[in-house]
Amino acid sequence: MKVNINGETKTVLAVWYEDNKVKLIDQRKIPDEISIIELKNSNDVYNAIRDMAVRGAPAIGVTAAYGLAMAKKNNEDMEKAVELIRSSRPTAYDLFKAIDYMKKNNFSESAARRYALEITERSKKIGEYGNELIKNGDRILTHCNAGALAVVDWGTAIAPMRIAKDSGKNIFVYVDETRPRLQGARLTAWELAQEGIDHSIIADNAAGYFMKKKDVNLVIVGADRIAANGDFANKIGTYEKAVLAKVNNIPFYVAAPGSTFDFNIKSGDEIPIEERDENEVLSINGKNIGPSQSHARNPAFDVTPNEYVTAFITEYGIFKPNELEKLRSLISKDLFMR
Known part of the structure; x- marks a missing residue:
């Protein structure tokens, strides 16, 4: 990067x-x-x-x-x-x-x-396939950080944006701040700035506003684990973005390598969800933002059902949720993935 x-x-x-x-x-x-x-x-x-x-x-x-x-x-x-x-x-x-x-x-x-x-190398392929979905002038929403920092280089959700920019397309990215650790505001925005990609950081609860205004053409996010049926876990707040995209008829894509697909579990109900320290929610930069007697819940991820996913962008190509058996077959023949 x-x-x-x-x-x-x-x-x-x-x-x-x-x-x-x-x-x-x-x-x-x-x-x-x-x-x-x-x-x-x-x-x-x-x-x-x-x-x-x-x-x-x-x-x-x-x-x-x-x-x-x-x-x-x-x-x-x-x-x-x-x-x-x-x-x-x-x-x-x-x-x-x-x-x-x-x-x-x-x-x-x-x-x-x-x-x-x-x-x-597989992340770059994800970028190449994802670039096919991006049109000149598109305005893209992403959540959390699925860039080079999250991969080693290229990224998953950010890879299509990088290749779109390099191919001469004029794109704009809305970057959810992604509370509580602000991976969007801190990391994704930083990566986009390094790459010279036009973007704006928005509060997590502002995404629906821009979707309703028809100011978002597509959503691309990463994933931490994807079940056999296409349910997937990603940073907390992803589920609500997927629901909003569905309601507003905006394509919602998940970019992830084959190594993120867990075909050993049938659905998202089987994905373990990490809950982190409450202080990540209760403070920002060491400053307490709530009453001292208050406690917080801090799930790090949520699970988005497959019905909200338009398609998965992988190094093998682009697959709809009902096409994951085909993807599973390709992964099973991939010596690296065995």
Whole structure:
């Protein structure tokens, strides 16, 4: 992804492996600063994922893959390392997909590098397919962050926008702020600014206003886990955007690689939903925004039923919810996904 550092535009990755360390951009610090964290053992990897220094389902998977390769080189107890990293966050399926992939490949460094490369290349394909849905002049709504930071490079939901911009299309993006951690306002807006894509940050509860005004042509979001029937989990607030899009006859697309599809579960009812610390809701930048005696609920994700999804944008092509058996067949023949 493009990053402007001290007036110079550079191309960087969100996560990489170097000198037997996992290195990543600390997403908690953006947009204020670009800070690089070095992870030296499986406990560091657990904390980085759990505390959201790295986030986004594909990026979490890549971090886990590199982390397990590092743990093996460090002669850690691999059974303990696997269980520790597996327990870091419950919802994103890529985490478990990456762990299974590394176990099958003896936790080798070459396997981890291949996993990261595959995810990145597949994200670009998602962008190429998604670009076909974007017309010149389109105004797009997105929720949370499904850009390069969430993947390693290119992104999922943001990838079609990047390729549309590079192909000369004039597009505009509405960026939901995405409370409580503001991943849209902090991360997605930052990425779009780096790429020179015209955009505006909007409050989460403003999306319906712009949809009703016919000021949104399509919605593209990412996903953390997709069930066999097309129900999917994504950042809290996605479900209401999907309902609003349906009511206002606006296409609603989900961009995700094959590694995010969990065909072992039948529906979204089986997706575990992480509930995080209430203080993420009760405070902003360390300042309490509610009465001291108040408590909060803080589900990190919600589940959107398949009936609200127009189609899934994947590296294999674009599939409607009723076409997921075809997608499942393609994934089953993909050696990387086995």
